[in-house]
């Protein structure tokens with residue numbers, strides 16, 4: 289299903305007067321309004337191919353109906369999201385859940401709805417049918433060279449799929465770790481991982497990047513071989529310039545100061561990208577901004593400050609992606625909400641009065657520094673997001689428009705109630 293633009297325009301028209309009022313109110317106090325709108329318009333967040341279906345936990349899964357049955361239908365769904373918000377112009381594939389059988393036709397289909405392909409993701413955390421060696425005790429860190437070789441070859445195969453789709457990065461997340469003390473020699477596991485990653489790194493095309501994700505626990509509960517940003521950074525540094533660290537918001541222990549990690553990685557030129565989600569307890573994979581929007585703002589404040597310090601392009605020089613799971617919501621609605629939350633945090637970060645903040649920091653004026661950040665955070669920037677979307681040809685209110693157009697009901701009619709998308 290594709291949403292025709294005139295239908296979005298019709299619904300926008302109904303809300304235009306109210307939007308104008310709200311926009312004028314907030315815009316009056318934005319010093320560099322055109323630049324802010326331009327930056328918001330350029331900012332896109334990739335949608336992963338595994339996020340279009342209903343997620344689940346180990347206790348069960350409750351499908352919502354009309355889920356995409358194929359890669360083609362997943363592209364269609366991302367096309368719907370992008371038509372509404374004009375901020376989701378790429379899709380990130382997971383291999384082998386979404387193998388492009390015919391790359392040329394898949395690329396053409398994506399281009400029809402304004403999409404290109406973001407990073408490709410490998411999977412050595414599950415055994416696939418007909419696989420020779422099991423990943424039960426890990427993949428790239430495995431004690432058996434034959435298992436490591438199989439995992440290396442899989443990653444190289446993923447790069448080949450990516451090349452056909454014009455992707456430019458391989459994203460590696462390993463579940464490798466141990467469940468019990470004594471199970472692993474940490475140093476050997478790390479060295480094996482490094483050697484394995486080096487072989488994959490050597491297979492990267494010149495204009496490609498390798499993004500190394502970390503996670504403190506789960507599915508292993510005693511140790512993870514790439515357990516934190518320090519370990520990821522160490523690997524990325526040893527590998528070379530094409531390797532850097534990927535931060536997934538849910539992959540931190542409670543209370544971790546993620547914004548500080550972001551700041552230091554950016555300073556070192558080793559921040560590859562982001563997997564956005566939100567959490568209250570662990571890797572909950574909830575809708576971005578649903579639990580702790582202030583933390584998200586503080587992260588974006590460091591991103592904007594750190595990227596500006598290095599003269600980076602906010603929209604292009606970091607990989608932005610959602611990595612969440614939708615257990616009880618319509619996945620498309622959840623993704624629309626997540627993209628909005630990211631853009632809200634980004635817009636607020638753009639509004640921070642940087643010059644006054646620097647002065648306050650240099651004067652140890654702690655109160656003023658806090659006031660500056662919270663003034664930006666407490667500004668209702670939603671009309672700015674709506675205006676940027678409107679200017680790009682999208683919807684003032686993506687979730688509301690999605691509902692008014694009965695998209696899910698149409699998808700269920702088209703695909704059926706009991707469809708299951710590939711993924712976790």
Ligand SMILES: [Mn+2]
Nearest residue numbers: 501536563611
């Ligand atoms: Mn992730």
